[in-house]
Amino acid sequence: MSINNPFQPILKAFxxxxxxxxxxxxxxxxxxxxxxxxxxxxxxxxxxxxxxxKLGYKHVAENASLKDIHDSQDEYVQKLRELITSANLETAxxxxxxxxxxxxxxxxxxxxxxxxxxESAIQYDSLWSNILQLEEKLDEYSIFWQVIRRNTAENxxxxxxxxxxxxxxxxYVQIATKxxxxxxxxxxxxxxxxxxxxxxxxxxxxxxxxxxxxxxxxYVLIVTDDTPFIYDIYISEADRALxxxxxxxxxxxxxxxxxxxxxxxxxxxxYEVKLGKNLIDQVLLVxxxxxxxxxxxxxxxxxxxYQIDLFDPLxxxxxxSNLDDVIESEANPxxxxxxxxxxxxxxDIFGYYKYVTGVNNVNLLPNRDVVKQIERxxxxxxxxxxxxxxxxxxxxxxxxxxxxxxxxxxxxxxxTAVQIEKQVQMKEAxxxxxxxxxxxxxxxxxxxxxxxxxxxxxxxxxxxxNQTVPGGLWFTTIAFDSPNTLVIKGEASNDQxxxxxxxxxxxxxxxxxxxxxxMTLNSAPVQRKGGGxxxxxxxCIVTNTMAPVxxxxxxxxxxxxxNPRPAASESYI
Numbered sequence: 001m002s003i004n005n006p007f008q009p010i011l012k013a014f015x016x017x018x019x020x021x022x023x024x025x026x027x028x029x030x031x032x033x034x035x036x037x038x039x040x041x042x043x044x045x046x047x048x049x050x051x052x053x054k055l056g057y058k059h060v061a062e063n064a065s066l067k068d069i070h071d072s073q074d075e076y077v078q079k080l081r082e083l084i085t086s087a088n089l090e091t092a093x094x095x096x097x098x099x100x101x102x103x104x105x106x107x108x109x110x111x112x113x114x115x116x117x118x119e120s121a122i123q124y125d126s127l128w129s130n131i132l133q134l135e136e137k138l139d140e141y142s143i144f145w146q147v148i149r150r151n152t153a154e155n156x157x158x159x160x161x162x163x164x165x166x167x168x169x170x171x172y173v174q175i176a177t178k179x180x181x182x183x184x185x186x187x188x189x190x191x192x193x194x195x196x197x198x199x200x201x202x203x204x205x206x207x208x209x210x211x212x213x214x215x216x217x218x219y220v221l222i223v224t225d226d227t228p229f230i231y232d233i234y235i236s237e238a239d240r241a242l243x244x245x246x247x248x249x250x251x252x253x254x255x256x257x258x259x260x261x262x263x264x265x266x267x268x269x270x271y272e273v274k275l276g277k278n279l280i281d282q283v284l285l286v287x288x289x290x291x292x293x294x295x296x297x298x299x300x301x302x303x304x305x306y307q308i309d310l311f312d313p314l315x316x317x318x319x320x321s322n323l324d325d326v327i328e329s330e331a332n333p334x335x336x337x338x339x340x341x342x343x344x345x346x347x348d349i350f351g352y353y354k355y356v357t358g359v360n361n362v363n364l365l366p367n368r369d370v371v372k373q374i375e376r377x378x379x380x381x382x383x384x385x386x387x388x389x390x391x392x393x394x395x396x397x398x399x400x401x402x403x404x405x406x407x408x409x410x411x412x413x414x415x416t417a418v419q420i421e422k423q424v425q426m427k428e429a430x431x432x433x434x435x436x437x438x439x440x441x442x443x444x445x446x447x448x449x450x451x452x453x454x455x456x457x458x459x460x461x462x463x464x465x466n467q468t469v470p471g472g473l474w475f476t477t478i479a480f481d482s483p484n485t486l487v488i489k490g491e492a493s494n495d496q497x498x499x500x501x502x503x504x505x506x507x508x509x510x511x512x513x514x515x516x517x518x519m520t521l522n523s524a525p526v527q528r529k530g531g532g533x534x535x536x537x538x539x540c541i542v543t544n545t546m547a548p549v550x551x552x553x554x555x556x557x558x559x560x561x562x563n564p565r566p567a568a569s570e571s572y573i
Contacts, residue, residue, distance in 0.1 A: 030342030374518030
């Protein structure tokens with residue numbers, strides 16, 4: 001029982017889109033290798049159709065046969081190298097074809113099966129052995145298959161089977177590889193010619209029969225709904241020699257055409273009987289015969305009643321002027337049909353054509369899965385780079401839009417924050433000033449708590465002394481030793497500070513005289529900010545008007561506002 005994956009439609013849509021993209025990115029050069037000539041073509045598809053970018057050919061040998069391709073492989077490699085240089089090919093990926101005589105093509109009707117069941121049957125070597133009779137072992141063949149049509153009402157399906165011996169394929173692959181190309185597609189020649197119809201806008205929408213007439217390949221190919229009907233046409237060695245030499249005039253030529261046309265008519269009748277169709281709509285002829293007018297005249301006379309034309313694969317292409325000389329040098333343009341048909345092929349690395357086309361998708365390359373994997377990585381790398389660049393662009397655009405729409409609001413908020421910060425700083429400065437004043441007044445009040453409220457003069461004296469305290473000096477006690485004698489004891493960081501303090505006391509109007517009574521070094525000094533190792537005692541004679549009412553009135557020690565006194569040094573008497 002299968003479980004439906006809710007993401008399967010999305011994944012399939014993504015793969016389809018990626019497949020279409022990859023197909024447009026693939027550049028493939030078509031290489032048509034025949035015993036006498038090698039021809040190359042490269043196309044690019046655009047909005048107006050197909051553009052012919054490269055086209056060329058090289059003559060190899062006269063009166064050669066298919067066997068010579070194998071026996072004289074090095075000569076074909078050399079000619080292909082020269083052709084690659086002269087045609088200025090820019091891509092190494094190549095599509096090549098093998099002769100129809102080297103391939104087995106069958107359309108098999110069999111019981112309805114799913115793709116998984118077919119793969120399983122192939123894996124256990126039970127499918128092909130049951131429906132086909134091959135001369136050699138299965139592992140000596142390269143096989144391509146595709147389901148063309150399923151008939152659920154009759155519980156049957158039609159499967160296209162194409163196979164060729166690996167030895168036959170490898171001789172063509174080796175020629176391309178040794179010449180510096182990278183084969184990605186191996187097609188059968190008859191299907192390559194049929195693929196050229198893709199670039200033929202004026203082709204008929206009905207049933208088209210393709211006929212190849214030449215010294216090496218002779219057959220009729222009819223394709224209906226991707227189902228191929230192939231009929232081999234027998235040519236004797238004598239007739240083959242006449243075609244090779246171009247000696248088709250006179251009675252011998254007429255008899256050759258009659259024998260050839262007779263077999264074609266038998267193929268047409270067999271097709272019409274099998275399919276129940278009365279008429280083939282169009283017949284296209286491919287041939288290396290140079291006398292095209294005579295060739296067409298003879299074929300039209302022998303196949304009276306059918307519309308016969310020479311297949312011109314270049315007629316609907318966009319052709320740059322630099323290729324005019326190559327095209328005009330060939331009297332019969334149909335010789336380029338196979339190369340053009342190979343040039344429109346795609347590797348189809350993501351399987352876009354798997355369920356879309358039949359004969360257009362044949363690929364007998366033995367290591368095609370490895371090639372697809374390599375090409376798939378290239379495409380995914382390009383897609384990854386594109387996606388990364390797109391994300392960067394979207395991020396930049398998003399950032400710009402964010403700044404554009406929210407810049408004013410953010411600027412306003414920033415300005416408000418700056419103003420608040422300034423106000424906080426101002427408030428903190430004011431608070432610090434208030435705290436300093438509070439500390440000063442608190443200390444003064446604390447030192448004068450013992451005074452009576454009517455002793456205004458003593459408060460004035462205390463305030464004046466407090467203003468004279470220099471930095472680095474601290475009081476321990478302030479007391480009246482007699483009605484007009486005030487004794488100040490404390491600690492100082494050095495002698496100079498004590499001297500400065502006495503000089504300042506001398507300038508206080510309420511003090512007649514200030515003198516240092518003693519100064520000693522503190523044996524266990526209290527550690528203060530800046531140090532504090534000197535103990536001192538200063539005696540001040542105050543004016544008679546400042547003498548206190550009660551003698552020996554003690555006062556709390558006072559510290560200057562700029563010299564906070566550490567708690568460890570506080571003492572009272």
